[in-house]
Amino acid sequence: MSAVKIENISKSFDTVLALAQVSFDVLKGELFGLIGPDGAGKTTMFKILTTLLMPDQGKAYVEGFHTVKDYKKIRRIIGYMPGKFSLYQDLTVEENLNFFATIFNTSIKENYHLIADIYGQLEPFKKRRAGNLSGGMKQKLALSCALIHEPKVLFLDEPTTGVDAVSRAEFWEMLGRLKAKGITIVVSTPYMDEASLCERIALIQTGKILSIDTPEHITNAYHKPLYAVRSDDFFRLMKELRGQHFAERVEPFGEYLHLTTKDQITEHEIHQYIQSQGHSTIELSAIEATIEDVFLDLMQAN
Amino acid sequence: MMLRTFIAFVKKETFHILRDPRTLFILFGMPIALVFIFGYTITNEFTGASISVVDQSKDKLSQALIDHLVASGHFELINVSDDIVSLENDFKAGVVKMGVVISPLFEQHFYRDKKATVQIIADATEPNYAATLTNYATRMINAFQNTKSEISSIPYQLDIESRMYYNPKLIGAYNFVPGVVALILMLICAMMTSLTIAKEKEMGTMDLLLVSPLHPLLIILGKVTPYVILSFINAIIVLGIGYFVFTVPIKGSLVLLLLLVLLYLMVALALGILISTKANSQQTAMMSSLFILLLPTMLLSGFIFPIASMPVILQYISKIIPAKYFIIIEKAIMLKGASLDSVINPVIVLGIMLVILLAAALKNFKVIYK
The missing domain is CATH 3.40.50.300 (P-loop containing nucleotide triphosphate hydrolases)
Incomplete structure (x- = not known):
């Protein structure tokens, strides 16, 4: 019971x-x-x-x-x-x-x-x-x-x-x-x-x-590609990524941005794009979703 | 188990009261302040009221009349002249509240024509005071006329002899002490009760009390009991001040009086609980208490203004004011020495009010919110 x-x-x-x-x-x-x-x-x-x-x-x-x-x-x-x-x-x-x-x-x-x-x-x-x-x-x-x-x-x-x-x-x-x-x-x-x-x-x-x-x-049920990313100019990066067609969602998570992509784009291609925008000290890595990522995703879907 | 919980509740409530200086002041400062404010400021008694006399006659009899008025000690002569204009100036300057105009050839008219004129003029910007002064002056002038007429003996005169029963000296305290008791009990018992319950709601503690095995009745009883006891003590303090300081008698049974004080307390309490079931914040409880309790109790209970002289609609409204009946009961027992038989009607009315208010309060007390 x-x-x-x-x-x-x-x-x-x-x-x-x-x-x-x-x-x-x-x-x-x-x-x-x-x-x-x-x-x-x-x-x-x-x-x-x-x-x-x-x-x-x-x-x-x-x-x-x-x-x-x-x-x-x-x-x-x-x-x-x-x-x-x-x-x-x-x-x-x-x-x-x-x-x-x-x-x-x-x-x-x-x-x-x-x-x-x-x-x-x-x-x-x-x-x-x-x-x-x-x-x-x-x-x-x-x-x-x-x-x-x-x-x-x-x-x-x-x-x-x-x-x-x-x-x-x-x-x-x-x-x-x-x-x-x-x-x-x-x-x-x-x-x-x-x-x-x-x-x-x-x-x-x-x-x-x-x-x-x-x-x-x-x-685990979150199947979309997710990356944690940061650079020397955090807010410009966020603005630029949000304007990109491959980005489904870009949210600040502490010191990193969580980037969910929708198109078939590789980690390397993302890195290249960020570099082409003139950022330095770039960190980029694929990560597992947190509850908050899932929550934001479900919120958007609703 | 019930008793243990009840005691814990009363203890908690007592801590709340003792630890809040504002509550303590309202509970004990206000009643005592009210008695003395009413005792010394709102009164119809007067001594040494300033008057001005316009003596257009200036003979022996007019002088005797002036002496008669002043000798009583109730009037103090500020100005004597023979011109009405000087009286008007005195009024405008606010020096006097009443003027006495004695017409020319006063003595001659009085004895020879058996018809002389004395005019009393009062400053009616304060109507009650003006009425009291003219009343008193009229009585004194009539008395003066009687003493002088004995010599000349006017035939066929109607002799009015008035006696003021139960309060021969017309002492204001006889009226206001019962009124203040009614007002304070209503205010403290009902307002404080509604405030304390509204506070539990506002603070969220009412939710915790509800989410417990406590019966709602026990919650209410536990909360109000300290206030009943404190209100009762207040009633005794006010009656004590009335008895010892303002010499208001308690001719009837003290036990009966206190029992009926308890009955009235219960009515006030039920009203307070009813208000609190509707008010979710202390502010709302306070405002509705002042509006529903304070104003009607002061204005419509017959405490300050006589009910008989109100507009008809207000007279009907006054019939649902509990304080009205309680003041009747108090005055009957304290001043007239009445027994329960004589006050049974107002007692029954209060009893019915208690049952209705309690039923309404319990019905409105929410155990589950909608």
Whole structure:
């Protein structure tokens, strides 16, 4: 049985279509990622799955319970961490955790083993008010509060947005350990580089699912020729390549441009072209696609 | 389990209140400030009101009348002249609020023709004050006439003897203390409740509370209980200030009064919850509270303006203002020493309001958003 089952869910706000006929399953014990830019419909999906929002059409089940009819049962077995930091800023770290433990009829002591390695880092600051924590610590506290009642399914809406790179890496390590404890985790993120840390991902854009698979399968399915390229004049190179008929897409990826070609053109011919434009210190190599390449490609196709 | 959760909720809410100086000020600063503001500024009592007299007669009787007015201590004589123009100048300069014009040959007309004229002119740019002054002056002049008439004895005169029951000295505090209690309880209990629930929505914490096994009723009860207790304490503080500082009596049963304060609190609370179900931000909650609660409670409850002198449509609207009934109850118990029997009608009205508002609030409280 799936931990989460979504069948043809549609939801619109006024005239804006937030989700269009979305369907997917999340297996038990899986670390599942919902990957897409802001406004793709990720938060709406989370609100429906956490029983806060009614879908216009379609059905969704969490651990076999219907999100509208059995919402009370779902609310006992899930942990939810909203995208916006939603704890009591004027309560201390300890008071927040205590409060959420109590309303789920448990205590910090009882389930300390679940949050030990997360809350452990926060304990030196347990008398500090939540509003005065750094971004990374806020996320850890929010995760602790969502975990304290030992949920079967954990919903994390953009947990790493606004968090520094080190804390982000730490956070994903923690998710790995939670998964090892058998908790199903559904996480959303706008950062494509985090997609590869999930077991399976769904790429979502303007309310539509573009692709669902393991990150490897998704990147392997990209069959177009792809090159990483750079030269001494980065922006002129980008402009010139974008004007070429052989270039399907040219996107900046950090220090390199990712060039997808559509015509039969060899690496050598590309190099010659760039040289003929007067660039120096040219680097050019064929590469494997990343999730972001696939995402941009699927976006363009839609 | 329910009790433990409930206590945790009340504790959390108390922390919120204690850690926010603004909330604390609204809770305790405002009520006390309001009592004293109303106590010392909005009052119909007066002493030593400045007057100007135009004495066109200048005889013994006119002088006696002037002495009579001044001797009471209510009026202070600023100017005596024989020209009406000087009175007008005094009005324009704002030196006096009332003038008394005694017509020529006053004594002669009074005793011989049994008909003399005294004219009272008031500056009605402040209508209430002008009315109070002329009323008082008229009463004093009538009294003066009676004392002088005994000598000459005018036959067949209608003798009006008025007595002011329950508030013989016409002390303003007797009116405003019940009014302020009604206003403060409505404001604090309803506004603070709607604000605190709207805040949870605005901060996103309401979503977390909803995604928990908590019953919605428990969420609401846990949130409002501290405010009920604080409002109740406020009511006692205001009544205490009324009793000890402004000597407003509590003739009836204190227990009955406090029980009915609780009933009114519940009505205010239900209103606050209802507002919060509609308002998604603290700002909206605040504005709607001020509009729905503060203004009608002040203006249409009979606290400041008598309901009987309102336009008919406003009189009908005043019938749905809870404060109106609560003020009736308060005045009856405090000033008249009424028992429950005498105030049963307004009590029933408040009871019905409570049931309707609670039902509406619970119905509108969303556990799943559409």
